[in-house]
Amino acid sequence: MDKIHVAMDESDASQRALMLGQLLSRQLALPLCVTSVVAGEERVEPRRVALQSRLSEQQAEDTSIEVVVHASAKDYLGQLAGREAVGLCMMAHGRRPVPEMLIGSVTAGVVRRANRPVYLCGPRFDVDSHREVKVLMVCVDGSRLSEAILPHAVALSKRLGARLQLLQVIDTAAAAAVPLDGGHADVMESGYVHGLARRLRSEHDMDLDWEVLHGDPADSIVSYLADCQDTMLAMTTHGRSGLSQVVAGSVSHEVLHEVRCPVAVLRPADVG
Structure with missing residues (x-):
């Protein structure tokens, strides 16, 4: 960059x-x-x-x-x-109830086309609480989709001089409904995010930490970030087109609407 x-x-x-x-x-x-x-x-x-x-x-x-x-x-x-x-x-705009309007139709279209992180601030963005990025918090859920942002997050955290933190939310009901071949089985194991952190430390020679939350993913992430300062959140989205779809993903659009920190959003190129 x-x-x-x-x-x-x-x-x-x-x-x-x-x-x-x-x-x-x-x-x-x-x-x-x-x-x-x-x-x-x-x-x-x-x-x-x-x-x-x-x-x-x-x-x-x-x-x-x-x-x-x-x-x-x-x-x-x-x-x-x-x-x-x-x-x-x-x-990103904060309109309801049409999901695409939660981030604005232009913003949603840009995220779909970029295939690289786009840096967004939602309607509650509070620049006084986030004057710099000291912590880059990355949402992962055990899927290849969520982990696609990791290379970008690692590189950005090093350039910012920010601490990288992995954030996982275990939603028991949602995880139980996902087929075992969907890449989410690891979510139910507390060792998933710990193992991921260990791998990143080894591959990138960097210090990072992690946190595991329990509950509804969007609510848990928003609550966790409520008192955080000088933080940026990084997450992926499926970014499907059409107003009948949840354009920013069922979690990411709700998070973007509520959090006060900036959010780096990536739609990976291989998402269908």
């Missing part, structure tokens, strides 16, 4: 993404760019003026602005977020 981009429009909500971008830019010592997508050339200058005003409010006048004309904000930002050199920050 060589540059932090913040996806913004003229809304108040998108200004929260700027705060997250500033946090990562400062901690990683990377340049920051505000990126906005408009449908036609006639919207370029008005959008630039509006963004300059937003940056002035945040005393961030030196931040570069990139206004791009493109037919699809989802496509452009998804391609941008998919670049190894880019870290993209976005605001």
Whole structure:
């Protein structure tokens, strides 16, 4: 990652993404760019003026602005977020009850297209409680899907100088309903996350810790994070398209809606 981009429009909500971008830019010592997508050339200058005003409010006048004309904000930002050199920050909206609207249709589309982590702040994001990332907390559940974010999390934690923590929630009822060949049998064993931590220590020569919670996954994660400060959560999503699906995953969209910390969300490329 060589540059932090913040996806913004003229809304108040998108200004929260700027705060997250500033946090990562400062901690990683990377340049920051505000990126906005408009449908036609006639919207370029008005959008630039509006963004300059937003940056002035945040005393961030030196931040570069990139206004791009493109037919699809989802496509452009998804391609941008998919670049190894880019870290993209976005605001996730908190609308109910349609699952996709919990993170916003554009944000959901970007996550589906990027196949790399997208850095999101939900409607409850509290920048005063999370001024830097001292702990990078990674949700795992015994599945290949959840573990797909680990290489990204390991690399990011080292660059941030943050402590890596594995977080597992054992939901007995849910685990019992999953077929044994679904990759979740290990969830019922307390040794799963311990063994995973041991493997990561050995492979990456790093110190990390882990925590096992019990109960409903989303509720347990939100409750655990309630009093945490200077933390980022990292998790994967199945990211299926269509409003009939839970676009951000039954756990991740609820977590994103409730937590006060930023969340790095990955939709792995091999998810169907």
